[in-house]
Amino acid sequence: MTAPIPKLVSPVLVSWSSGKDSAWSLHLLRQDPKYQIAGLLTTLNTEFNRVAMHSTRREVLEAQAAAAGLPLHVVPLPWPCPNEAYEAAMRTACDAAIASGIKAVAFGDLFLEDIRYREKWLSGTGLAPLFPVWKLDTRALLREMIAAGVKTRIVCIDPKKMPRQFAGRDLDESFLRDLPAGIDPCGENGEFHTCVYDGPMFRHPIAIESGEVVERDGFVFVDIKLRE
Helix, strand or coil: CCCCCCCCCEEEEEEECCCCHHHHHHHHHHHHCEEEEEEEEEEECCCCEEEECCCEEEHHHHHHHHHHCEEEEEEEECCCHHHHHHHHHHHHHHHHHHCCCCCECCCCCCCCEEEEHHHHHHHHCEEEEECCCCCCCHHHHHHHHHCCCEEEEEEECCCCCCCHHHHEECCCCCCCCHHCCCCCCCCCCCCCCEEEEEEECCCCCEEEEEEEEEEECEEEEEEEEEEE
């Protein structure tokens, strides 16, 4: 009897923002036998040691990677970060990924077409872009996340697009009920960003607490810390 030919498995890095969409992308990819998740790829502002926009502390980021059981690949970025510095840092990260056998990078983008510049960015590198949650209905998607046990907290708000009192709230059914009309339930128009601390992509929950709320550069940030 001839043995079955094994399916090809592509090693993948997940672009990890620390928020819900990249976390759900990881969860979905893990259910697909075509892919082997090789690690999380995150850009880090070296001036503040935090994830850009989400402002997630490095220690929280490292706790997420440990809970996911995956290595964390940090791309250091200067501050301020001109576009040429960003592109150079990402080229270095791509070269390192290819050298280690990575075949693709997955992104948690939902529907903003201008974000698909990532396809152009990866063109010619040898890395394929993947978009596991692309074009999913955001209200249904958030409800699916909540039902699956995803716990995520709003850590950044654009007060021009969303009431600042939502800063620090968890995304749950009460959040959906209170959400003003015109705001995307997943914040895909830049209304807010989140930090995930529990869900099926993790082996265990991460104990966090909300700290100081500050307004900086036109955004409202909630400082999320590991609970001592």
